[in-house]
Amino acid sequence: MKLMKITALSLVMGAVALAGCGGGSAGSSVVTGSRATILLTDSPREDYGHVWATIYHVELTPQGGGAPVVVFDNSAGVLIDLRTLRDASGARYSFLSSASVPAGTYTGVSVTVGSTMQLIKTGQTTGTSLTVDASVARDANGNAVIPVTFRSPKTISSTATNVCIDFDLARFVISGSKILPSVVEGDGAGLSDPARHEKDDYHGTISGLAGTAPNYTFTLTMGSGQTVAVTTTAATALYGAALTEGARVEVEGTLDTTAQTLVATKLEVRGTGSSSDDRKTPRAAGTASALNASAGTFTLTIKRAGGFTVSGTTVNVVTNASTVFRGDKGATLAAADFYTALATTPNVGVEGTYDATTNTLTATKARAFDPTKDGPGKVGEAHSFRDAAERGGGGDAINDHGWGNDSLRGGRGGSDD
Structure with missing residues (x-):
């Protein structure tokens, strides 16, 4: 059996050095008590341009036994291209979850990923689906459970602790149609x-809303029950209705690992009450090419994706009379104007239904955007909190929202719409 990559350390159970990633404190008035904050990163590997994996579950292992402590759980999974979490300057980070945990000592962490990973070699446009090796334990759903033992037990007390999970791509072992992942603690x-942090989006419900425009704080409770403190600033772009206690929102931003707060760059208010998990809706974002306005089609080179299995570097997009078209700051566009905008600035986000046979996403929503045009919008479009404060109110309701950015967590991602 010939292995493409094997080293003495190419084991699923990687020893973990917590130094450098165990710090952090609960600097926000919203976040209190012992917490674990989970961030993802990866180590370099040049032979593959994309490595797509789905994260379902993360839990800490208490010292001395007892039930594992769940710090992340999502039945829809979070799809991520692990290869994006490293660039020429070093590690990049994707905030996965933050959760209250019992104060105590923990000896390790386990990460549950999908039973397959999609790998695309550097320079190629189509990928190969590899099955996680049978030596890796499975959960009841057949997903792979990867345990990591800390080099020394880690005590979590009255403040938040950052835990960096490093998918060590350089030490992944590939043999035929099988892949043996290596996961260690990042430094x-x-x-x-x-x-160095990816800008991602997070869905949930607001509680503990405090402050005045533009500086709000609140707790975002996500569908899986995990929570994170959120802060807004004058630069936060607001979509949808007024911000209220109990509102359902989608927050885009990056985690301040010192204050343990998600600093919102965009905030979409979607109403109140429960709703289905938007992360299950097929969506993708990236750059458009091969535009055909007459046929209503284009090719999207994927930067972020969610809700479907990525089979290559591109997806075919079809728009039609039912597609809702948006531009910068949420402005409604006619189809012709959308394609004109896309020809000028090819950044685009779409969501809809996906046909795996033809690798086609039929868009119910499509948004062309210029990353340089963040900021206040017109009445009836998205606007910033600064704009709302100057107009003396919360926010004008709009008919659609900020789904068009290239920040897709489950749908997830990170760009500057």
Whole structure:
């Protein structure tokens, strides 16, 4: 059996050095008590341009036995291209979850991922689906459970602790149609630098709303029950209705790992009450090419995706009379104007239904956007909190929202719409 990559350390159970990634404190008035904050990163590997994996569950292992402590759980899973979490400057980070945990000592963490991973070699446009090796334990759903033992037990007390999970791509072992992942603790290099964090989006319900425009704080409770403190600033773009207690929202932003707060760059208010998980809706974002306005089609080179299995670097997009078209700041566009905008600035986000046979996403919503045009919008479009404060109110209701950015967590991602 010939292995494409094997080293003495190419084991699923990687020893973990917590130094550099165990710090952090609950600096926000919203976040109190012992917490674990989970961030994802990866180590370099040049032979593959994309490595798509789905994260379902993360839990800490208490010292001395007892039930594992869940810090992340999502039945829809979070789809992520692990290869994006490393660039020429080093590690990049994706905030996965933050959860209150019992104060105590923990000896390890386990990460549950999908039973397959989609790998696309550098320079190629189509990928190969590899099955996680049978030596890796499975949960009741057939997903792979990867345990990591900390080098030394980790005590979590009255403040938040950052836990960096490093998908060590350089030590993944590939043999035929099988893949043996290696997961270790990242060293946390650059963790305190906001520029090293991916801008992602998070869905949930608001509680504990406090402050005045533009500086609000609240707790976001996500569908899986995990919570994170959120702060807004004058630069936060607001979509949808007024911000109220109990509102359902989608927040885009990056985690301040010192204050343990999600700093919102965009906030979409979607109403109140429960709703289905938007993360299950097929969506993708990236750059458009091969535009055909007459046929209503284009090719999307994927930067972020969710809700479907990515089979290559591109997806075919079809728009029709039922598609809702948007532009910068949520402005409604006619189809012709949408394609004109896309020809000028090819950044686009779409969601709809996906046909795996033809690799086609039929868009119910499509948005062309210019990343340089963040900020206040017109009445009836998205606007910033600064704009809302100057007009003396919360926010004008609009008919659609900020789904068009390239920030898709489950749908997830990170861009500057």
